[in-house]
Amino acid sequence: NAGVTQTPKFQVLKTGQSMTLQCAQDMNHEYMSWYRQDPGMGLRLIHYSVGAGITDQGEVPNGYNVSRSTTEDFPLRLLSAAPSQTSVYFCASSYSMLGTENTGELFFGEGSRLTVL
Amino acid sequence: AQTVTQSQPEMSVQEAETVTLSCTYDTSESDYYLFWYKQPPSRQMILVIRQEAYKQQNATENRFSVNFQKAAKSFSLKISDSQLGDAAMYFCAYRRGRTSYDKVIFGPGTSLSVIP
Numbered sequence: 001n002a003g004v005t006q007t008p009k010f011q012v013l014k015t016g017q018s019m020t021l022q023c024a025q026d027m028n029h030e031y032m033s034w035y036r037q038d039p040g041m042g043l044r045l046i047h048y049s050v051g052a053g054i055t056d057q058g059e060v061p062n063g064y065n066v067s068r069s070t071t072e073d074f075p076l077r078l079l080s081a082a083p084s085q086t087s088v089y090f091c092a093s094s095y096s097m098l099g100t101e102n103t104g105e106l107f108f109g110e111g112s113r114l115t116v117l
Numbered sequence: 118a119q120t121v122t123q124s125q126p127e128m129s130v131q132e133a134e135t136v137t138l139s140c141t142y143d144t145s146e147s148d149y150y151l152f153w154y155k156q157p158p159s160r161q162m163i164l165v166i167r168q169e170a171y172k173q174q175n176a177t178e179n180r181f182s183v184n185f186q187k188a189a190k191s192f193s194l195k196i197s198d199s200q201l202g203d204a205a206m207y208f209c210a211y212r213r214g215r216t217s218y219d220k221v222i223f224g225p226g227t228s229l230s231v232i233p
Contacts, residue, residue, distance in 0.1 A: 042225035108162035
């Protein structure tokens with residue numbers, strides 16, 4: 001039972017480089033999201049999606065792009081990395097609609113530590 | 118916009134004692150969910166407890182319980198009989214919704230230390 005899988009777990013980039021953080025879930029969750037975690041600031045929402053083809057901005061979307069072509073995958077793209085994007089990134093998913101076994105709980109990946117030099 | 122505040126950046130507790138972590142939130146909604154998540158040094162995010170706003174009864178999960186004050190928009194977490202394994206970052210989170218779920222907003226976190 002894989003749950004939410006994020007890759008890579010660690011990445012070092014130079015300023016201006018681009019990269020994609022991959023996120024995949026096998027729980028048939030409609031909702032997927034990306035957070036960044038910085039000391040003293042908790043988890044801040046970057047982008048989220050309530051289903052394939054639907055995405056929306058969170059609290060800190062600048063510098064990041066997302067797309068949702070399938071239910072399973074929700075990649076996060078950094079088009080031109082900046083040192084301010086050094087952080088730990090988490091992908092999280094959940095059901096979108098209430099159901100008998102749905103609790104609204106987010107299921108998290110293990111996180112990806114990104115360093116931009 | 119909804120916001121979640123945790124006013125205690127750091128807390129400590131003696132092993133076997135009780136500690137309470139504070140959380141306040143701001144919303145104009147009447148239907149929502151509140152969560153406490155635990156993040157140990159492994160970085161894994163673990164759900165501790167969940168509260169539905171339309172339920173007046175406070176949620177409990179073994180040694181963990183909440184004090185949910187809807188009018189005051191307060192949602193504190195009480196950990197009883199603290200154990201060394203409780204040492205972690207604790208995040209309070211808010212999610213709007215009754216028939217469907219919206220985005221989840223987190224507070225800045227409280228770092229809990231457990232003293233042997």
